[in-house]
Amino acid sequence: MATSTATRTVEAARSRAWARRRRWLEDGAVYAFLIVGALAVGLPYIWMIITSLKPDQDIFRVGILESVVPSSIRWENYLEAWTDYPLGRWLANTLIVAAAETTSVLITSILAGYAFARLKFWGRDILFYCYLGAMMVPIQVTLIPSFIIVRNLGMLNSLQGIAVLHLVQFYGVFLMRQFMLNIPSELEDAARIDGCSWLRVLAQIILPVSMPAVAALSILAFTGAWNNFLWPLVVINKPDIMTIVVGLTSMKSDVTPWGQLMAATTISALPLTILYVTFQRFFTQGIVMTGIKG
Amino acid sequence: MMGTTEPTAQRTRKGLSRFFGNEQARYGVMFVLPSLVFFCIFIVWPVAYSFYLGFYDWSPLDPAPVPVGLANYQELLSSATFLRIILNTAVFTGGVLVVTLVGAIALALALNKGLRGTGLFRGVYYSPVVTSLVATGVIWLWILDPQYGIVNQVLRALSLPAPGWAADSLWAMPTVILTFGWREVGYFTVIYLAGLQGVPEELKEAARIDGCGALSVFRHVTIPLLMPTTLLVMVLSVVRSTQNAFGVVYVMTSGGPVNATNVIVLYLYQQAFQFYRMGYASAVAYVLFAFIFIATLVQFRLMGRRTEIY
Structure with missing residues (x-):
């Protein structure tokens, strides 16, 4: 035992x-x-x-060790990328476009999202399905008519011309609506009885508790705008008005200056990288919230 | 029911009051209005006009579109180039799907172990999603440069064949697939991770107690329970690669060598904005639309089912 x-x-x-x-x-x-x-x-x-950070003779050299370990560090690549190309201009353009798009997307999504989540009006549900349908329409299908609109408005080669196509994002409306549907309505009811208008209810009661959705949407809209390529490429052909990604492709040629191009690419990725490292949580939240965009 | 006997003026008021009668409806319409205007101008009209333009011949330099009937669609469907492009699109989409599915599921499983530092790894895997397609293309183009790229330097040092990658008609397609897949894996890893969180630990534990090995648990518990996520990922991946292929392909190969990597999105761009064949390009757009429409319809179906499951 x-x-x-x-x-x-x-x-x-x-x-x-x-x-x-x-x-x-x-x-x-x-x-x-x-x-x-x-x-x-x-x-x-x-x-x-x-x-x-490599000098040209290192970039175009055969041999592993020589290409891994630079013979010297050449910061001038960054300086030259900045002075030989309108890099600052491109960054400023991108920032302006992205800020405008994000602001507009936020305002329109919050308003429409709230209307779809809470307010009853004739045709609401049909319209919401139409918006869902709009999410399905790929930009390529609307590309040519959008180009015609922007051309007729005289906005080719302008920052307005880039931004106008993304002033509303239907996934944003969807995201805000889904989030607001889950907010308990007791608070609103009380405020309504006290005589608050719907706009005040939205601004003072709903918006403060919707901040996670607002943050996720801001990030989605901003990164989308920053990295957007096809539309700016179609609208812009003047170097001064290019966004950063369009500018990068314009640096490529038969004799691509790889050192400068890599410096410019690094600079182009820096703002979003900083944003990503700081607000990492909100980046992935957007995907989980919509399951669609990213 | 009573409406027919009522005077017209009263009826109109009643009709209008349905829209604006109560305050709630008034605010509802007001809040929706900005996005509604945009919807009409930049979705409804373009979708209709694109369809219309598909039956016309038009360049922005022409004064007015010339009607050509079905000629654009006939040319499209009988052209060997377009057939090639459809095939390329299918290969690209399928290739990216395999790369991302395998990569994402493996990484998500590893992350789901909950080991120390998981958050950091997840953060690293997701970072390419934040990098623009253009930057991704530029970086990989340089890494895979036939002459001075680091990959070929290493291959040559090992006396292995060093292909021309993006410049080689055989290797160009795998090159753009891997580059695009590299950027996509992190995105789908996050989705899989969310899906794995929905697999109850008790079920896996129960299977283990019943004598299942790790592999067997994976095959008989995890994979079936991940099915809704996998379906979602498949549809999402197809839609994303059809639409986003443009950036990578434009930067790395411009569709070459000799259309070896030309996909439908790039073809549309070339026809419309390099050859100014707006009518023909609109027909191409509608073929693409049909494709994405079907894929997205399936996606919404799946999403509906997914929410039922959780």
Whole structure:
């Protein structure tokens, strides 16, 4: 009896030790995989930065060691990218367009989202389905008529011309509506009885509790605007009015200055990277909230 | 019912009051108005006009569109180039789907272990999604430069064949697929991670107690329960790659060599804004629309089902 208990204890201890060792092994394998993944994602960025700091003779040199370790660090690539190309102008253009689009998307989405979530009016549900349908329409289908509109308005080669097509994002309306539907309506009812107008209810009661959705939508709209490529490419052909991504493609040529181009690419990615590192939580929240855009 | 006997003036007022009678409806319409105006100008009219233009020949330099009947669609469907482009689009979409599905599910499973530092890894995986398609294309174009790219330098050092990547008609397609897939994996990892959170730990535990190994738990518990997420990811990936292929392909290959990587979105752009064939391009747009419409319709179906499940 006693001996069998003892064996059992020993066996249990052994199997526990074995289990622990197995967990260590398993965790190790998972970590190895995670690290490989992180390298696959991270190395291209590191390579971009290394290239952006290399002198030309290092960039166009054959041999692994020589191309990994620069003979000297050349900050001038950044300076030249900044002075040889209107990089500051491109960044300013992008910032203006992105800020305008984001502001407009926020205002229109909050208003319409609230109307769809709370206010009863004739044709509301049909209209909401129409908006859902609008999310399905790819920009390529509306591209040519939109181009015609903007051309007839005389807005080709202007920042207004870029921004006008993205003043409303229907996924934003959808996101705000879904969020507001989940806000309990007791507070609103009380305010209504006190005689607040719907606009005040929205501004003072609904909006403050909708901040997570507002943050997620701002991020989605801003990154979308910053990285948007096709439409600005169609509307703009003057270098001075280009956004940063269109500007980057214009730097590519038969004799691409890779050092400067990589410096410019690094600069172009910097603002969103800073935003991402600071507000990481809100970036992924947007996807989970809409399940669609990103 | 009573309306027929009422005087007209009264009826009109009643009709209008349905719109603006009570304060709530008035505010509702007011709040929707800005987006509604935009909807009419930049969605309804363009969708209709694009359809109309598909039956015309028009360049922005012409005074007015010339009607050509079905000629644009006939040319499209009988053109070998367009067939090639449809095939390319299918290969690109399918390739990206495989890359992202496998990559995202593997990374999400690893992240879902909840090991220390998971948040950091997730943050790193998602970062390409924040990088523009153009920057992504530029970075990979340089990494895969046939002459001076680091990848070919390493391949040559190992005396392996060093292909021309984006410049080689055989390798160009895999190159753009991998580049685009590299950017997409993080996006779908986040979606899978949300899906995995919906797989109850008790079910996996129960299967383990019943003697299932890790692989068996994965096959018989995790995969079936992830099915709704997988379907969602598949449809999303198809829609995203059809639409977003443009940036990467434009930057890396411009559709070349000799249309080897030309996909429908780029083809549309070239026809409309390089050759100014607006009518023909509108017909292309409608073929693309049909494709994305079907895919998105399936997506909404799935989303409806997904919300029922959770």
